[in-house]
Amino acid sequence: MRDEGILKFYKLANTAANGAIPVEKLIFLDVEAYYANRTIGMQRLYAARGQNYRLDKLVRCYNTILPEEAKYVILEDGRQYRIEDINVIADEDAVDLSLERMNSYYDVVDATP
Numbered sequence: 001m002r003d004e005g006i007l008k009f010y011k012l013a014n015t016a017a018n019g020a021i022p023v024e025k026l027i028f029l030d031v032e033a034y035y036a037n038r039t040i041g042m043q044r045l046y047a048a049r050g051q052n053y054r055l056d057k058l059v060r061c062y063n064t065i066l067p068e069e070a071k072y073v074i075l076e077d078g079r080q081y082r083i084e085d086i087n088v089i090a091d092e093d094a095v096d097l098s099l100e101r102m103n104s105y106y107d108v109v110d111a112t113p
Helices: 042-050
Strands: 006-014 024-037 057-062 072-074 080-089 094-101 107-109
Touching: none
Parallel strands: 024 107
Antiparallel strands: 006 024, 006 072, 024 057, 057 094, 072 080, 080 094
């Protein structure tokens, strides 16, 4: 099923003026994708633990090209996740994203009017 929601891709950037204390915010990259939730298998879960990151969600995004600077996603419910791993599924024109839920959220700058 491809219609479990839409996620938006973001990058983390310093939005403070030059010389000011850094203020990091998520900047919208003008890329959205439909996604489907996937089951996290034991092999993927243990591989994540071996790489010292927590795997909270696995989603498959369809018909999208990810910008290289995309490191975060926000789901429709407002939850923020860090992209920990990207696996390209060539025969389905899709990508699997391994996501780690954020403990504290960044402020968001949406470039859309």
